[in-house]
Amino acid sequence: MSAREKVAANVANYVDERTGAASWMKKNLQKVFPDHWSFMLGEIALYSFLILLLSGTFLTFWFDPSMRHVVYEGSYQPLKDVEMSAAYASTLHISFDVRGGLLMRQIHHWAALIFMAAIVVHLLRVFFTGAFRKPREFNWILGIALLTLGIVEGFLGYSLPDDLLSGTGIRIAHAIIQSIPVVGTYLSFFAFGGAFPGEVFIPRIYIVHVLLLPGIFLALITVHLMLVWYQKHTQYPGPGRTEKNVVGYPLMPVYMAKAGGFFFIVFGITALLGAVASINPIWLYGPYTPGQISAGSQPDWYMGWLDGLVRMAPPIETYLFGYTVSWNILIPGLIIPGIIFTGMALYPFIESWMTGDKKEHHLLDRPRNVPNRTALGVMSLTFMLVALINGGNDIIATHFDLTINQIMWFSRIGIIVLPPLAFVITKRICLSLQRADRELVLHGKETGRLVMLPHGEFIEVHEELSAEKKYTLTQHQQPAAIALVKEDARGVLNPKGIRAKLQARFSAANAENIAKPTPDELKQLEGGHH
Amino acid sequence: MSSELEPLADPGLPEHIHRKADTDPIAAKRAERQVAVLFSLSAFGTVLFLFSFFFVDEDQFIFVPIMGSTNAHQLGIGIGMAMSLLFIGFGAVHWAKTLMPDQEVIAYRHEMRSEDSDRQDFVKAAKAGAETAGLGRRPLIKRSLAAAAGLAGLPAIILLRDLGPLPGNSLNETNWKTGTRLVTDPGDRPIKASDLEVGGVAQVMPALAAGKKRTLEDIAKDAVLLIRLRPAEFQLDAERLSWTHEGIIAFSKICSHMGCAVALYEQTTKHLLCPCHQSTFDVTRAAKVIFGPAARPLPQLAITVDSEGYLVAKQPFTEAVGPSFWERKS
Ligand code: HEM
Ligand code: FES
Numbered sequence: 001m002s003a004r005e006k007v008a009a010n011v012a013n014y015v016d017e018r019t020g021a022a023s024w025m026k027k028n029l030q031k032v033f034p035d036h037w038s039f040m041l042g043e044i045a046l047y048s049f050l051i052l053l054l055s056g057t058f059l060t061f062w063f064d065p066s067m068r069h070v071v072y073e074g075s076y077q078p079l080k081d082v083e084m085s086a087a088y089a090s091t092l093h094i095s096f097d098v099r100g101g102l103l104m105r106q107i108h109h110w111a112a113l114i115f116m117a118a119i120v121v122h123l124l125r126v127f128f129t130g131a132f133r134k135p136r137e138f139n140w141i142l143g144i145a146l147l148t149l150g151i152v153e154g155f156l157g158y159s160l161p162d163d164l165l166s167g168t169g170i171r172i173a174h175a176i177i178q179s180i181p182v183v184g185t186y187l188s189f190f191a192f193g194g195a196f197p198g199e200v201f202i203p204r205i206y207i208v209h210v211l212l213l214p215g216i217f218l219a220l221i222t223v224h225l226m227l228v229w230y231q232k233h234t235q236y237p238g239p240g241r242t243e244k245n246v247v248g249y250p251l252m253p254v255y256m257a258k259a260g261g262f263f264f265i266v267f268g269i270t271a272l273l274g275a276v277a278s279i280n281p282i283w284l285y286g287p288y289t290p291g292q293i294s295a296g297s298q299p300d301w302y303m304g305w306l307d308g309l310v311r312m313a314p315p316i317e318t319y320l321f322g323y324t325v326s327w328n329i330l331i332p333g334l335i336i337p338g339i340i341f342t343g344m345a346l347y348p349f350i351e352s353w354m355t356g357d358k359k360e361h362h363l364l365d366r367p368r369n370v371p372n373r374t375a376l377g378v379m380s381l382t383f384m385l386v387a388l389i390n391g392g393n394d395i396i397a398t399h400f401d402l403t404i405n406q407i408m409w410f411s412r413i414g415i416i417v418l419p420p421l422a423f424v425i426t427k428r429i430c431l432s433l434q435r436a437d438r439e440l441v442l443h444g445k446e447t448g449r450l451v452m453l454p455h456g457e458f459i460e461v462h463e464e465l466s467a468e469k470k471y472t473l474t475q476h477q478q479p480a481a482i483a484l485v486k487e488d489a490r491g492v493l494n495p496k497g498i499r500a501k502l503q504a505r506f507s508a509a510n511a512e513n514i515a516k517p518t519p520d521e522l523k524q525l526e527g528g529h530h
Numbered sequence: 531m532s533s534e535l536e537p538l539a540d541p542g543l544p545e546h547i548h549r550k551a552d553t554d555p556i557a558a559k560r561a562e563r564q565v566a567v568l569f570s571l572s573a574f575g576t577v578l579f580l581f582s583f584f585f586v587d588e589d590q591f592i593f594v595p596i597m598g599s600t601n602a603h604q605l606g607i608g609i610g611m612a613m614s615l616l617f618i619g620f621g622a623v624h625w626a627k628t629l630m631p632d633q634e635v636i637a638y639r640h641e642m643r644s645e646d647s648d649r650q651d652f653v654k655a656a657k658a659g660a661e662t663a664g665l666g667r668r669p670l671i672k673r674s675l676a677a678a679a680g681l682a683g684l685p686a687i688i689l690l691r692d693l694g695p696l697p698g699n700s701l702n703e704t705n706w707k708t709g710t711r712l713v714t715d716p717g718d719r720p721i722k723a724s725d726l727e728v729g730g731v732a733q734v735m736p737a738l739a740a741g742k743k744r745t746l747e748d749i750a751k752d753a754v755l756l757i758r759l760r761p762a763e764f765q766l767d768a769e770r771l772s773w774t775h776e777g778i779i780a781f782s783k784i785c786s787h788m789g790c791a792v793a794l795y796e797q798t799t800k801h802l803l804c805p806c807h808q809s810t811f812d813v814t815r816a817a818k819v820i821f822g823p824a825a826r827p828l829p830q831l832a833i834t835v836d837s838e839g840y841l842v843a844k845q846p847f848t849e850a851v852g853p854s855f856w857e858r859k860s
Contacts, residue, residue, distance in 0.1 A: 032637040099583060103608045135642040168790055168806065175788035175853035185701065185855045190693040195700055195747045196789070232639055240543030246637045247543065254630045261622025268616025275608020276597060290750035291715065291733065291783060293791040295805045310788075310823060311807040317825035319860035326854040328823045329788065362639060394808065404808050405821065467541040474538045519538055 033255045034235040034248035038129075041122035043259060045146075046225075047266040048115035049217060055108040056210060062098055064090035065160065065206035067199040076283055084162075084287035087202050091161035091282055107274035112154050114270060116302040119147050127347075127377050129364035131234045133357070137348040139231075142224045144345045149213055149220075151302050156209040158280065158300060162202055165280075167288025169299055170201065172310075179329040197290065237363045237475045239468040246362075298392065305384050308391030309336055312411045340380075354506035356482045368437070369476045371430035372510045375423040382422040386415045427512075434514035437473045440465060441517045442525055474516050481508040543634065551628050561628035568621035575613025582606025701858070702850045704736070704751045706831060711737035712756070712780070712841040720840040723776045726758045731795045733783060736843070751851055753783035754831055755802070756841075757795065763814050770816050773832035773844065780831040781817050782851040785809060787824035789853045802828070826860070 001009070016022045033039075066086040072079050074089070076096045094101035123143055126132055132140035155173070159166045174196050178188040193200035232246050241247050249255050273279075285294050299307055309332035316327040343350075351373065352358060367374040389396065390411035397404045444462035452458055465473075484504035496503075550557040582603055590602040644652070665672055711720045712734040726732055734754050738744055744752075761777045773779075781802070785792050790806035795813075801820070802811040809822030817828040829851050832844035850858050 030637075032635055035634075099588070099603070100607055102604060103611070171790060172788045172806065178853055178855045181856055183856075185697045185857060188855075189695060189697045190690070193694040196750050197746050198694075231642065232637070239541045240636070242540070244639055246639060247634050249632075250635060254626050254632070257622050257626035257630060261619045261626065264615045264619030264622065266619075268612050268614075268619055271608060271612035271615055275605060275612055288746075290746055290789075291753040291791055293793045293805055295794065307807075313823045315809075315819055315823050315825040317854060317860070319858075322859070323856055324854045324858040324860055325856070326825065328825050329853070332823075360641060394805070408808075408821075467539075468544055471538050471540055475540070517538075522538070 029250070029252040031229070031251040032246045032248045033251065034233050034246060036236055038125045039233065040262065041118055041125055043262060044266055045115055045118035045122055046221065047263045048111045048118060048270070049221065050263070051111040051267055051270055052108060052115060053214065055104050055111060058104045059094060059108060060210055062090055062094045062101065063087070063160070065203045067162065067197070067202050079283065079286070082287065085202070087160060087162040088282070088287045091163070095283060103274050106277070106279050107270055109158070109279045110273040110277070111270050112157060113300065114266075116150055116154060119143075119150055120302075123147060124377070128367040128374060129234070130361065130370060130373065131364055132348045133361040134352065135231055135360050136227070136234075139224055139227045140348050141345050142220055144341060146217065146220055146224070148341055149216060153209060153213045153217070154300055155303055156205045156213070160202060160206060160209060161282045162288050163282040164285040164288050164292060164294050165282070167197070168293055171196065171290065176329060176333040179326040179333065181323075181325055197288070232362070234362050234364050237366070238472050241363065243360070243362050298395065301388070304391035305387040306333070306337060306391070308387040308389065308393070308411065311393060312390050312408060312415065354503065355479055355510050356503070356507055357479065365476065368430045368433040369513070371427045371512065374430050375426040378426040379419040379423040382419045383415060386411055386418055431512070431514055438514055438517055441470050441473050442521065476516070478513050478516060479507070479511050481511040543636070546633050549628065549632060558629065561624070565621050565625045565629070568617050568624060572614045572617035572621065575610050575617060577610070579607050579610030579614060582610055701855060704847055704851060705748055706736050706752065706843045706846050708843060708845050709836065710843045711836070712754070712833065712843070713737045715753070722839050723778055723835065723841060726756060726778060728758050728760055728777065729797055730758050732756045734780075750784065750789070753791065754780050755783045755792070755795070756780050757813050759800065759814065763800065765815050770830060773830055775833050775835060775841065778833065778841070779813065780833045781811075781828040782831065782847065784852040785824060786826040786828055787822070787853065792828060826854070
């Protein structure tokens, strides 16, 4: 034993005698992780969160979350002697008078955008591959919670500097709170400590932004990862991969090196963006005052869809029995987002009910093999995309020489018409991809080589697929529709009535697939010639 | 629920193909050198960071293609930091890919659910626990505990009571009173009708009592836009017309939709536009909404002139300004 080994052994012995960690570590250092680029999306979200913790902590050393009025005396000349809040002045100070301060601000903001983008794309991967199915429903719900809180956290974050742009965002948040029936006015007075804007809102959201929500994030992310660990990662189907195993690389050393290295790559790219790409130049907007506004005001992208929904809402407000209800704010600002997020959270249970599938799944779906789910996903995305486009309607109008009126009507009609259209088209595409898979398995790949048969006929040579490839294309299960039981053998009506009928309808739609080739079909073809 | 079609046979994991560095010591040595070079580039990045931080002047600007004139200090520390991080990452990943074992291994899963015997034992233990505590047999304890626990949550909510005052009537009030002078913002100078040309726009505030300072809460309710048209251009009823003065009409600047400042005035169309969600108001028709999500016109302020000829409010706003709320009288 070398001297170094002896030291290591002593330390290990010391720790193990007190914790018994060795037996746990032994098992887990060899934990197997399947490898696929799409499994890195969640990692990006995790690493951006760590970057947010680090860069955010740096910012707290100088940021002064106060709405107290000060007169700016820093080195940015255009705002010299201007009256502003301490929050805005300290953000200017970070940007111009703290070395590396601007870099850190920009890293923090870029990391926030990457964090949200990674969460969304990760969620789409989980959705389209069916990774949310039993036993992973809890983790899906945790993911939706993280997404929702991420949107809130990001909004609170860019509201902190108290510039003209972000103050306008707070003004809108205030109006949404105030629009809540019965309690809205009271809630807004409690949240803002009185009338808008007051002097307490920024200090309050500050503590939520730097302590409360990050704490909740840490807790939720920990549980999220523990569940991934404990349930073991899903894997894409392929030869040798079954519902009963995990094929991949051991944690130590390969996965550790790759994941650890990847953290530095994500951090490095964020730093590079912070170094070369200006973001949220608050000094250009000026301090917030309710009497002014900067034209073309845009929220961060993860809020854009909400803004788009608000912009396209029809101008409906009711005044009944002496009370006012602003449907033009409530519907796009609270009701639709509420439906969207609740629907997303419940989706695993809805799908399992529609398909009657109660089994555990560890092999991922290829999206084409589950046309209904895939179409539903594309349909929802289309809805969000139209909303997002409308959120930038003023920018689009100036760039593409359209009127805002044209874009507004495109969005109002599009948000109703395009999603169902997207559903139908996606489902068709999935089915034709299934057909193509079937052709491939049965008749092989087209090679483009022509040969002349003895009797003069030309045929194209098809190259047979490898056994591995054939297996990958046919390993999935094709669900059968649930038969509708109207009444049982003794003539008793099904007590579930309409629910059973609905379920039968859904499961029938779900079972619409192109039959995959069976071994018998293959054998017959091999017997013949082609 | 799946059809019972027999799947094609699983050919099993494909055979592992060795990389060059696995068998060729020269290739392995080359990979090792590449990793070391990547790690050294990271160290170079750190040096660049240190140099820029301490020795590049904070006001030093340089020309960079595409980016244009750029602060050299900022760029140097940013690029330095990015390099020092990125190349550690590149090095580690390259190391893992070329030199660490790339043979996939198989681990086995077990079903998530516990063994039946464990489940039964659990139920037994839980029941036995509840039994000894007597929860089932002593409903009085169970119910009083539930009530107490529920009530104990109340202080937590009550404690939040002082987060803010009750709204009272404050949302219906502004600083515009009968006879309040209109003053310029910024500047706080009283104005006369002749100060505003036809086609002109001005932002005004209510004159403050001496010694009082205007707060942001004041601005959020009091901001008013003056617009001067030719009187013939108005299409107003008699009452609203009497609220104007020599073609000058006054509206709350706070959007009736969600409270943004309605800041854009198009002279040719005589439309006021709110940049937040593009609600558009027709000035000639008492700020009627002609486009966008706002459901109400901007409240109009009745104006006239006082004995000295300065513009004043004829009366307070007759409705609440700003976004709607539950108790608002429409
Ligand atoms: C998921 C986590 C987080 C997100 C999405 C997020 C997002 C943001 C955003 C978008 C800004 C505006 C930056 C700007 O352009 O000025 C911001 C500001 C800020 N954040 Fe965070 N943040 C997160 C976590 C944290 C944490 C953990 C801390 C501190 C421990 C922190 C401290 C701050 C501070 C002090 C500011 C204001 C300073 C400034 O704007 O320059 N943040 N945050
Ligand atoms: S706040 Fe003016 S249009 Fe929404």
